[in-house]
Amino acid sequence: MIKHSKCALAGAIAMAVGSMATAGTEPYFIPLTQGELVDLADGTKVVEVVEQTDADGNPTGVFVATDNLITLQGVDERNKPWTVPVGITQTNLMSMEEVELGEGSVVRVDNGRNSSMFDMLAFDPEGENIFIPHETTFGAGVSRYNIATDRTDVIFQGDSTGSEGFKNDTDFGAFDPVRFTPRGTLIAGEEWSGTGRFVEICDPYKTPEDPRAPALTAGDCNSDPDADWRVLSGLPLSAQEGIEFSIRRPDEVMYFIDEDRSGSIYKVTFTTPGDYSRGQTSVLSVNSYAKCVQSDGCDPAERWDRGVTAETQRTGAARWIALTDINGNALPGIQNPAENLLDASGDIIDPGFAARVAGDNVGSTPFGRPEDTTISLNRVGNEVIYFTATSENTIYSLEESSRGPILRIFADASTPRNLGFPATNATLNAPDNLALDANGNVYVIEDSPNTTQAGRAGGDIWFARDVNNDGVAESLDHFMSLQVAGSESTGMIFNPAQPNKFVVAVQHPQSTILSDQDESLSSTSEDSDGVRSSLGFGDAIWEFDISGAVAPQ
Template sequence: MQFRKLAIAAAIGLMGASAHQVSAADNTYFDNFAALPGNVAAGSLPESAPLQLSSPFFSQKVLADRNTQLGLGESNSGNWDMITANETGTDAGRYLYAPFETGAGGVQRTDLWTGVTKTIVASGTQGFVSGDFSRWTPWGTYMTAEESWGTNSTKGRLFEVTNPLADTNTADFVHRNVVPRVSHEGGAFDKNNSFYFIDEFNGGSIYKYVSAAPAATIGNSYFDKGQTFVLKTNGGSNSNAVGASTWEAITTGTGTPLATTAGAMLNMGGGSFSMDGRAAADMVGGTNYQRPEDIELQTLANGDELLYIATTTTNEVYSLNLATNEMKLFVSRATFNSVTGAAVGSEFTSPDNVAIDANGNIYISEDQPGGRADIWFANDADRDGVAESISRWASMSTVGAEPTGLYFDKFNPNVAYVNIQHPASGNDTLLQITAVPEPETYVMFLAGLGLMGLMARRRVG
């Protein structure tokens, strides 16, 4: 046993010395990989290990699957989507949350301590459909929203689970009507607790909600009153623009319509009205992007915040500096592939989700048909909001599926999670990816690779 411990310690030491020195500002091995040259063949890997990974030191395992949940009698309609964790408060980092993107949406919670996954918002609660967005709030609750643009009653609503840690399968699920209705997917809070979101369709815009009580400690106060703005780049009334940007109000400071957007109200019946964010954006000349989907926010060393926006139809990712209000094209098909040194071209298709690791590296997940979706690593060494190159970091083979909701653990920088959504088998899975093997495998890696194998590992970027 003592020899085994010494061997493990030696392996860890060699990895740090020869490949990747770990410091307070450099604490993950996820960016230590050799880029994959191409896609893995669809259906070539088992659904229990669906990713071709770019490092022999990366590992994957299934934490939950839909068949098991149904066998346990859980209300689970499948299509597991975006992932977040309880990032603050009691037992921070213990739970993962994900909504169901189906016609009878719900929310599940995975307990990383016990391994138990349970549905806390039953499928179809309050007519909830097409759950997609997933975010922990600054005041310690969980938010999700509808990607749907169906009937008025199920059109683009934002919800808060006010008791996400409670031991219940009937969580308190509250619609926050002050936020205009759009086809929600991505959402993020900045350092001032302003909330950014998108409208996911061809011609969709980017929005900011500023609460009248930004320091609120409960959602009832934060969502009581607030003003929503739409982004206008290069003057607005345009599409796919980069350059100088401004925020144009579409509501008053209390969330009611302005004179210019009064015609954008949706009559919900019974004297209830909601703001149609899509119509309001068009009325004031909001800049349109083509199926903006996920967004993520990153704080730079100088304190500036960058908002990353994936646009699926145009195969692009944008970056918006919230301090300078400058929009840039972060990644496109003209970005270099690190393997070929040439433009990535059609190898980069349908970017859907964006994720950020502990070192601030950006990852982009694709939503390609046919079970050949990839996860790309974007190298932006100078953090100017324009990637110098991208590298294929992982490739998924599950037929009919997409990898969605990639989320890097805020408390363990060498662990990430991703959902394998809507596979042809119907058995959605929650996958854990680990950047460094479990301790028991270090000795095997040493024996199999030898010192030269360890020395040969290189850091991309």
């Protein structure tokens, strides 16, 4: 039997502001034991009924439910969208409703519940501002939420011409990762829409009157004081997810990934430290897989789960293979990773983004949809890059050891859940985002619900327990469960200045569609009165405080 203690937390977490802990801890909370609500949709949910009778006592054929059906509903998107461990609080910081009915601005394009698409959040180093990338099909942008003033403003956005195709640098699509750079600028990356670009916003604290790219000044953030933004045109093009700067060499090295069923892991070593516009791009190649490629068994362009690739080991010793020279020039025989191949209509030719093609050229190791990274140090001070491979239901850890990179499976569906605690009925399903607390604990955020029956609610967040810090989790402990229809959790990140707090976004809930009074697919419908569905308030950011978490003894 687990004994609970409220006082064990302070010692257990001991979050040191500004320092990077290098080892994981035991869970400081009592893990959940249940995922989302049992779904009613399989039809086997039964209700008790009676048959109504008329005045003469004859049956009318009408059934009257005696169960209180409303108790089956359960989800409270406005007040309690997550189930959390005892003692952890959840507070809504901001929402589309709040912004759109009040002051400020937030990115919204005309695309149903995908109109705003809050994605991977970023804090500034002071923990005072949260930057929200918008993963919209077109018109992607970045909004900034200031915690103290409770105000959101769009600081950069494309001009939405991308709805008809991205032919120039005035519009952007699907900003997924956003990161505050060591130099104090902001980098956003296009994921599946747009052309796979990195965009640098020179002054993330500026609130332009017109945040659309054509109205701003494009220029070199390093040398042009008037510049507002630039496309980092020397950097590789891929379905960007998970940008992370090196801990040891933050101004020199950046990691990123390519979200594809044959996606790879990349590293850029900047030509000039602090200038993120170009550098040497390398791609990860696991030795065991490389052998398969060399023997013509494996096709690096193939999906991770097809052909010989599916049967080939993709963990163990690895190396970085250069795709370019230090100035970003493609090496002979390799596609320039910064230049997409286009057909006559200007569309990107399969297999897609240039970095992907370049990686295939050198036999990079494919993974099943890498979707996020986080970076930490292990006990011996080596950097460890964690990344999710969503289709594989796996989280990998890549240790940059002195002997070269070593890739391990950090956690997957076979990892014990709630080890040493009461079991949970939740399972790891589609790990997407990652987060890291100040103690070096990794959190895994799903974008999919637990069970194949559900399909409505938003999935779970797991605490990956790696106390011995060997790059392999001993347990996945059930941390949180999101239950809002049609949504997913995104962008979990701890506040660097208040490490007992973290934020998570609820992305694309049905309530992003304006109004259940006049639910039209188009938010610009003439009939739309902008009234929000009473059930929710659209994409939103929630803040969690773990300082009151009841710790197990």
